[in-house]
Amino acid sequence: MSAIAEQPHEEHVEEASYEERTRRNRLGLWLFLFSEIFLFGALLAARFYLWGNTRPDLDQGTGLLATSILLLSSGFMALGEAGIGYDDRKTFLRSLLVTAVLGTLFLVVVVGLEWNIFGIEGFGELKLTDGIYGAIFYVMTGFHALHVLSGVILILLVWNNGRKGHFSEDRHWGVEGAAVYWHYVDVVWIFLYPALYLIGNPVSI
């Protein structure tokens, strides 16, 4: 066996700096998000192929409310990330908590009202079994809601770590990663909202 092979591997590897690791993590996260474009892109393509210039007659108020909540949550997430960058811990922790609450509220609007899982009168007229309209609507909002749910969990984990003082002005990749993911979820909804609620002639199911 050669002398090189006998050396423990770790001795040859110089540990990358925090900046270098952050740079790699950032690139990895963006590549992951890029791959997600194909998932939501395929769902959008299915929507335009199957619905064409029509759409289910959904409640416009609910769609606008969900969109407003998610956009506002993105603002608070940006505020939280900026906060830790300036060592403004109060803004950081409060903003993250507000983002998680708004994300949960978005889920309540989509799953609670639009899907109407609790059977509230006057909501959720479109059912999963309503042919191509139900199938496309539920699969698109369902996939997106799963992303929102995982984002809320991620934000709460980051908030809890932040509360324990795990992040600092210079070292907060965890916050940045959660923020980029959350904004991505928002960007996806920016394209889903017109596709589901605004484009095409409304069709009564």
Add this chain to the structure above:
Amino acid sequence: MKDKKATYRQILIVIIVLAVLTAIEFVVALSLDNATTPLYIIALVEAGLVVQFFMHIYRLWRGEEHS
């Protein structure tokens, strides 16, 4: 590096612009028969704002900085 207040102000401005664009989107959808193209142009502008100002895509090639 921008000062804290300027960064917070920028976030507020982006949120206001996003809210205005969403309102325009809603009005356009109500007033046009085939609004697919204008709606997706507005959506692209909204997404561009979020990617640039909230997701800081430029950090991929410029590294750490606050703005």
